[in-house]
Amino acid sequence: MTPSTAPIVDGSSRLLPIVGDPIAQVKSPEVWSAMFRLHGINAVCVPVHVRPDGLAAFFRAARGLENLCGVIVTIPHKVAALELVDDLSDRSRLARSVNFVAFRADGRWLGDTVDGTGFVDNLRTGGDDPRGMRVLLVGSGGVGTAIAFALADAGARELVVYDVDERRASDLAARLRAAGYEATTGMPDPAGFDLVANATPMGMQGDDPLPMDVERIAPGTVVADVIVEGSRFTRLAEVHGCRVYVGSGMMNHQLAPMAEHLGYGHLDWSAETVTRVASALRP
Amino acid sequence: MTPSTAPIVDGSSRLLPIVGDPIAQVKSPEVWSAMFRLHGINAVCVPVHVRPDGLAAFFRAARGLENLCGVIVTIPHKVAALELVDDLSDRSRLARSVNFVAFRADGRWLGDTVDGTGFVDNLRTGGDDPRGMRVLLVGSGGVGTAIAFALADAGARELVVYDVDERRASDLAARLRAAGYEATTGMPDPAGFDLVANATPMGMQGDDPLPMDVERIAPGTVVADVIVEGSRFTRLAEVHGCRVYVGSGMMNHQLAPMAEHLGYGHLDWSAETVTRVASALRP
Numbered sequence: 001m002t003p004s005t006a007p008i009v010d011g012s013s014r015l016l017p018i019v020g021d022p023i024a025q026v027k028s029p030e031v032w033s034a035m036f037r038l039h040g041i042n043a044v045c046v047p048v049h050v051r052p053d054g055l056a057a058f059f060r061a062a063r064g065l066e067n068l069c070g071v072i073v074t075i076p077h078k079v080a081a082l083e084l085v086d087d088l089s090d091r092s093r094l095a096r097s098v099n100f101v102a103f104r105a106d107g108r109w110l111g112d113t114v115d116g117t118g119f120v121d122n123l124r125t126g127g128d129d130p131r132g133m134r135v136l137l138v139g140s141g142g143v144g145t146a147i148a149f150a151l152a153d154a155g156a157r158e159l160v161v162y163d164v165d166e167r168r169a170s171d172l173a174a175r176l177r178a179a180g181y182e183a184t185t186g187m188p189d190p191a192g193f194d195l196v197a198n199a200t201p202m203g204m205q206g207d208d209p210l211p212m213d214v215e216r217i218a219p220g221t222v223v224a225d226v227i228v229e230g231s232r233f234t235r236l237a238e239v240h241g242c243r244v245y246v247g248s249g250m251m252n253h254q255l256a257p258m259a260e261h262l263g264y265g266h267l268d269w270s271a272e273t274v275t276r277v278a279s280a281l282r283p
Numbered sequence: 284m285t286p287s288t289a290p291i292v293d294g295s296s297r298l299l300p301i302v303g304d305p306i307a308q309v310k311s312p313e314v315w316s317a318m319f320r321l322h323g324i325n326a327v328c329v330p331v332h333v334r335p336d337g338l339a340a341f342f343r344a345a346r347g348l349e350n351l352c353g354v355i356v357t358i359p360h361k362v363a364a365l366e367l368v369d370d371l372s373d374r375s376r377l378a379r380s381v382n383f384v385a386f387r388a389d390g391r392w393l394g395d396t397v398d399g400t401g402f403v404d405n406l407r408t409g410g411d412d413p414r415g416m417r418v419l420l421v422g423s424g425g426v427g428t429a430i431a432f433a434l435a436d437a438g439a440r441e442l443v444v445y446d447v448d449e450r451r452a453s454d455l456a457a458r459l460r461a462a463g464y465e466a467t468t469g470m471p472d473p474a475g476f477d478l479v480a481n482a483t484p485m486g487m488q489g490d491d492p493l494p495m496d497v498e499r500i501a502p503g504t505v506v507a508d509v510i511v512e513g514s515r516f517t518r519l520a521e522v523h524g525c526r527v528y529v530g531s532g533m534m535n536h537q538l539a540p541m542a543e544h545l546g547y548g549h550l551d552w553s554a555e556t557v558t559r560v561a562s563a564l565r566p
Contacts, residue, residue, distance in 0.1 A: 011306055051347055054346075057343050066334065
């Protein structure tokens with residue numbers, strides 16, 4: 001069978017939609033579909049471009065479909081999805097964000113988020129355990145919030161949160177403190193931190209401003225970004241001698257906990273394997 | 284790039300869902316996806332298992348999606364879909380059946396059916412023009428009705444319609460007559476016809492009864508069936524010396540008129556090419 005005709009989808013295929021707006025930039029369809037194929041699972045991850053005003057209708061329709069295996073939720077739907085599921089995992093409730101919907105055996109839909117655990121696991125795989133670290137977090141939206149709670153849960157000593165929306169930042173800091181963690185708001189000045197993280201979309205466009213002043217980051221600092229392929233910021237940080245992590249690593253660490261929900265947890269979804277498969281997909 | 288990792292779907296892929304219940308048996312995902320790939324079109328046909336009570340919700344949701352290129356409708360939704368589109372083609376109105384939804388530039392949804400034209404074009408490609416033929420049609424549901432009008436339109440001399448649901452058969456015959464064609468109801472006795480067609484699902488299961496008595500078909504008669512891979516009926520007819528057409532041929536002739544709706548009419552969707560691509564997909 002030649003590559004040009006090898007079927008990846010047939011009538012029996014189950015679907016794992018990823019819903020977002022925009023959608024063209026997502027890497028999940030390629031990575032998940034390649035991993036399904038690797039494991040001999042007849043399923044395919046498909047991009048579904050849902051406008052915000054169409055999300056509720058999409059969820060209503062999805063409940064009537066028989067061959068979905070779950071739903072991956074991405075920007076800008078992670079908060080709205082909170083209201084569209086039946087139950088929330090503890091981390092989704094804390095993060096006020098859903099990036100995966102799992103279908104339970106009893107028919108109830110569970111909203112979960114693995115953004116935070118993906119972020120932390122990515123650092124750990126690279127040898128940078130956040131335990132004891134002082135963290136500057138820029139961005140306190142859905143992803144930033146998930147990351148904040150996962151870092152706190154992983155033993156980060158202190159979190160300083162910055163957001164252009166000051167109220168959103170102070171709200172997150174207050175919720176972290178209410179959960180028993182050390183957290184304050186502050187300016188996006190990276191000097192003196194062990195870990196600085198960009199959880200804003202800044203860097204998705206090539207000419208976006210930097211989320212913080214790279215010159216103020218000490219060489220050797222851990223710098224992490226949620227932008228999939230990294231950005232001008234992460235490239236400058238790398239040149240500056242920082243230890244850099246980008247969004248693709250965070251994403252590649254999310255498949256294992258999602259696959260657990262899908263009932264495929266016994267197979268190999270290690271970041272090492274996912275990264276190898278994802279690398280092979282690059283042209 | 285190896286076959287096992289060649290991506291067929293990424294974030295930019297457009298989706299062509301086929302909705303049905305059941306769905307596992309459909310061949311459209313493989314055939315369409317292979318044809319899209321052949322033509323370098325970034326789109327994928329995906330099976331969507333929609334229960335009848337979920338069809339309206341699916342259509343409502345689909346209207347809010349930005350990356351669908353159309354919707355293929357199959358059993359048992361072809362009649363219900365009539366009410367879920369904005370406009371109907373003449374042949375859909377006559378056949379009271381929709382098997383394809385095209386999105387017009389002005390945002391309106393057009394329901395069309397190419398079951399009939401696919402059936403007739405398949406016969407013609409095989410050298411059997413229905414013009415002047417006496418036809419026995421068994422089955423007067425959505426597909427049967429579409430086939431009846433297409434055969435009449437192609438110049439069939441007379442249609443005799445049989446259905447276990449007598450009222451449905453006489454209703455179809457009356458509508459054919461109202462449109463100016465020669466049509467009556469009759470028993471499923473194939474003796475004396477030039478063309479006998481099975482447009483019922485009989486034969487989808489291996490132990491289904493035969494739709495008519497094969498012994499009563501004269502050798503050389505044209506026998507056509509809508510069952511994709513044929514059935515015990517078509518295999519017996521073949522042994523009996525009939526000229527046999529099965530559903531896959533009818534289906535392979537439907538891509539061209541559907542692709543026209545998708546804006547890809549200038550590319551090669553000839554049944555010859557589709558059949559070659561479909562054959563290459565078989566394991």
